[in-house]
Amino acid sequence: xxxxxxxxxxxxxxxxxxxxxxxxxxxxxxxxxxxxxxxxxxxxxxxxxxxxxxxxxxxxxxxxxxxxxxxxxx
Amino acid sequence: xxxxxxxxxxxxxxxxxxxxxxxxxxxxxxxxxxxxxxxxxxxxxxxxxxxxxxxxxxxxxxxxxxxxxxxxxxxxxxxxxxxxxxxxxxxxxxxxxxxxxxxxxxxxxxxxxxxxxxxxxxxxxxxxxxxxxxxxxxxxxxxxxxxxxxxxxxxxxxxxxxxxxxxxxxxxxxxxxxxxxxxxxxxxxxxxxxxxxxxxxxxxxxxxxxxxxxxxxxxxxxxxxxxxxxxxxxxxxxxxxxxxxxxxxxxxxxxxxxxxxxxxxxxxxxxxxxxxxxxxxxxxxxxxxxxxxxxxxxxxxxxxxxxxxxxxxxxxx
Numbered sequence: 001x002x003x004x005x006x007x008x009x010x011x012x013x014x015x016x017x018x019x020x021x022x023x024x025x026x027x028x029x030x031x032x033x034x035x036x037x038x039x040x041x042x043x044x045x046x047x048x049x050x051x052x053x054x055x056x057x058x059x060x061x062x063x064x065x066x067x068x069x070x071x072x073x074x
Numbered sequence: 075x076x077x078x079x080x081x082x083x084x085x086x087x088x089x090x091x092x093x094x095x096x097x098x099x100x101x102x103x104x105x106x107x108x109x110x111x112x113x114x115x116x117x118x119x120x121x122x123x124x125x126x127x128x129x130x131x132x133x134x135x136x137x138x139x140x141x142x143x144x145x146x147x148x149x150x151x152x153x154x155x156x157x158x159x160x161x162x163x164x165x166x167x168x169x170x171x172x173x174x175x176x177x178x179x180x181x182x183x184x185x186x187x188x189x190x191x192x193x194x195x196x197x198x199x200x201x202x203x204x205x206x207x208x209x210x211x212x213x214x215x216x217x218x219x220x221x222x223x224x225x226x227x228x229x230x231x232x233x234x235x236x237x238x239x240x241x242x243x244x245x246x247x248x249x250x251x252x253x254x255x256x257x258x259x260x261x262x263x264x265x266x267x268x269x270x271x272x273x274x275x276x277x278x279x280x281x282x283x284x285x286x287x288x289x290x291x292x293x294x295x296x297x298x299x300x301x302x303x304x305x306x307x308x309x310x311x312x313x314x315x316x317x318x319x320x321x322x323x324x325x326x327x328x329x330x331x332x333x334x335x336x337x338x339x340x341x342x343x344x345x346x347x348x349x350x351x352x353x354x355x356x357x358x359x360x361x362x363x364x365x366x367x368x369x370x371x372x373x374x375x376x377x378x379x380x381x382x383x384x385x386x387x388x389x390x391x
Contacts, residue, residue, distance in 0.1 A: 005157070
């Protein structure tokens with residue numbers, strides 16, 4: 001069972017910034033949506049979305065989780 | 075960055091530097107963070123089977139829902155902490171499914187059976203209060219950015235668990251009679267259990283680096299005081315006896331029993347009459363783990379192999 005890392009973004013209210021609120025590991029996009037919604041249930045989010053960590057392209061840093069060097073979980 | 079010596083890195087952190095990635099860490103920092111996160115993750119994880127087996131004592135469908143909501147939160151917190159561990163090079167698969175029961179790093183309190191509704195709500199009142207005490211301190215002081223952000227959710231939800239515990243402790247204590255007696259019995263074993271959870275007193279504490287790396291802000295004794303400053307007045311207000319009191323001279327809470335002391339897990343009773351024991355004896359007891367350790371870990375791990383096999387098309391033995 002090879003799970004991927006998905007980063008979770010959400011905004012609490014209309015007009016808020018979309019913020020990185022956490023991460024889930026999931027087998028596919030559908031499960032990532034479910035896990036994110038059930039895991040980060042501490043707020044009534046206006047909007048939530050998930051993105052595969054490998055799809056995030058870092059712009060100015062060569063280190064950290066979004067460079068594909070760490071945390072891919074595969 | 076990789077060239078920094080540990081001392082330079084500690085100084086940088088003391089000056090307010092926030093660490094955001096694994097590549098920035100010294101090996102000493104990474105190891106200290108792994109120890110801290112493993113204890114945090116294992117504690118959240120092991121609270122789940124303990125609470126789950128106790129949830130069967132819930133007296134109504136509403137309380138079933140509350141108890142299971144708490145379990146769901148705890149599993150999510152564990153999952154988040156293991157996810158953070160993956161970002162610093164550990165394997166969640168190995169940590170959750172690859173270890174023997176005695177290798178988990180949760181406190182001894184979560185190796186104990188919760189045998190009735192009072193045990194569960196006092197666990198919410200005492201153990202979750204300990205969790206908030208420890209994690210609020212981490213939230214306020216940690217030098218690791220990803221952990222600080224993850225704790226926003228954890229803190230919010232642990233506060234709900236605590237409220238659940240305290241509301242029910244109040245309800246049972248105020249009912250008097252048998253209800254009060256049973257909550258008192260839970261308090262009797264869980265109060266010293268939580269006191270011990272905070273670990274070695276400061277004068278015996280080995281140098282761990284957690285304060286130098288700003289992975290936490292308060293010492294063990296300070297955290298114990300914070301916990302008692304909420305818990306002792308709560309219990310006193312409910313007419314529940316606790317073996318500690320406020321000392322106006324030192325302006326702190328003082329324990330009224332030999333600390334540390336031995337615990338009889340078969341009787342669920344602290345052996346105050348045998349007097350003070352050594353911390354070596356306590357560590358030995360912790361390492362031997364408690365009566366529910368294997369059962370709780372097995373309940374987490376048992377189906378992993380089967381389902382993994384089905385999904386991967388491998389026949390099971």
